Amino acid sequence: MTYLFFEKIKNIYLKVKIKFMRKLFISFLLLISCNTSNEYFNNAYCIENINLIDARDGLKKNMTIVISENKILKVEKSSRLVLSKKNKIYDGKGLYMIPGLWDSHIHFAFEEELANSMFNLFIGHGITSVRDTGGELSFVKKWKKESQNNPNHSPRVKIAGPLIDGKFNVYNGNSVYFPPLSVRTASVKETEEMVLDLIKNDVDFLKAYEMLTPEQFEVVIKIAKKNNLRVSGHIPLSMDVISASNLGLNSIEHFRNIEMSSTNKTQELLYERRNILKNKNQILGSTLRTSIHNSQRISSIKNIDTIQLDKVLNVLLENDTWQIPTISMYKGLAYEEYNDDKWKNSFEYLPLKIKKKWNAQILKRKSPVNDDSRVFSEWQKSMTNIMNKKGIKFMAGTDTPIFFQTPGYSLHSELGVMVESGLTTMEAIESATYNPALYFNLQNELGLISEGYIADLLILTENPLEEISNTRKIKAVIKNGNYMNRKSLDSLLYNQSRN
Ligand SMILES: [Zn+2]
Missing domain, CATH: 3.20.20.140 (Metal-dependent hydrolases)
Known part of the structure; x- marks a missing residue:
């Protein structure tokens, strides 16, 4: 009886501890994401959730790219970069960039x-x-x-x-x-x-x-x-x-x-x-x-x-x-x-x-x-x-x-x-x-x-790695930072x- 009682108390203690640790971990994650959330890029535009393809990294899915003047300012996983709504944002969902x-x-x-x-x-x-x-x-x-x-x-x-x-x-x-x-x-x-x-x-x-x-x-x-x-x-x-x-x-x-x-x-x-x-x-x-x-x-x-x-x-x-x-x-x-x-x-x-x-x-x-x-x-x-x-x-x-x-x-x-x-x-x-x-x-x-x-850069509507003729399916051309739809x-x- 006493043994069972102590077992029960121990289990409750463990559950509370796990819950607490979980909360602590989530707060920690939030803290990290807070650091990158609502980022605003002055004099720039962003393309979100686009799939990037280049000769060094191959295919990288769901990325955000920030372009300022004639340069690529930032390349980051979209899940890790929360953009402020004040940015000029293009939706790149389902699109490919080369x-x-x-x-x-x-x-x-x-x-x-x-x-x-x-x-x-x-x-x-x-x-x-x-x-x-x-x-x-x-x-x-x-x-x-x-x-x-x-x-x-x-x-x-x-x-x-x-x-x-x-x-x-x-x-x-x-x-x-x-x-x-x-x-x-x-x-x-x-x-x-x-x-x-x-x-x-x-x-x-x-x-x-x-x-x-x-x-x-x-x-x-x-x-x-x-x-x-x-x-x-x-x-x-x-x-x-x-x-x-x-x-x-x-x-x-x-x-x-x-x-x-x-x-x-x-x-x-x-x-x-x-x-x-x-x-x-x-x-x-x-x-x-x-x-x-x-x-x-x-x-x-x-x-x-x-x-x-x-x-x-x-x-x-x-x-x-x-x-x-x-x-x-x-x-x-x-x-x-x-x-x-x-x-x-x-x-x-x-x-x-x-x-x-x-x-x-x-x-x-x-x-x-x-x-x-x-x-x-x-x-x-x-x-x-x-x-x-x-x-x-x-x-x-x-x-x-x-x-x-x-x-x-x-x-x-x-x-x-x-x-x-x-x-x-x-x-x-x-x-x-x-x-x-x-x-x-x-x-x-x-x-x-x-x-x-x-x-x-080029924005394509379909994946050129699957079919090379998809390089012809151009949604936009970016030349020296200039976005042309x-x-x-x-x-x-x-x-x-x-x-
Ligand atoms: Zn020639």
């Missing part, structure tokens, strides 16, 4: 009449930064300056200036297909002077082209290194990939001429090319280049030697030579995708004059397309997969507006073909966000959704077509 996208291969100078519309087309499609891979210097400088003067409404512009080419330069302005995007340098001295002049003009990187001699190519790389600039390019036809990468070429566009260095006849092909490049008949650079591609490209792809290819890939990996494959353009050409409704619908954003011009050019194209272009496209896709698996880095770029690619629209197509080729959706996003920031040494301020970073994006896109 960093603003880059198109890392564009040409403002290819269709000069379209250049005026390109800023709006890029921003309207969520492209907040672009890398111009070749055009007349004063022309591309103008767009860079314009972007710097109006960063809230224009993409960030990085420029190479003109393609640095050799004595028989390819893009020499001799036809509509070869506008004057390049400079001709006929000797090592001329190349050197040109590079120094470009650096004086504040270019952001250099683009080396196919007709350079090895000596000219070497001088480009040497001066670039001294000035901390990256060099991108096509492998000069007078060289092989391994020696160009070993010299210090930082990135390769379109996998150009890699196939010629990946067969068991690489040295013979190189010898043959060097002979042709002497150009005894003094034919045009563009014709000369095309004749070499025609004679060596497809036969090389059909005779890839796995041991030689592996050697090439190991060198690219070891030297950190990045790739900008521009695969959606080649796939579009090979499979005549420019005739598809989806592709054609993107022309509705273009100025009427350009839309008519492109439609007329498409009508004149040969159909069906030569099988070789399909061989090339399939090879590019398989190389994208193999190189990515190996750990070689990628940047998404499209070559817009070349070959009927609507600026902005085409970047989303590129991401699609990258995933189709074997990249994960996250890797594709990384190739258009974090990687280009890293390429330009901006990784500590751009390309992630992180406190202190520049607020270049769907309505303002549409007015940017459709304003062009009224021109």
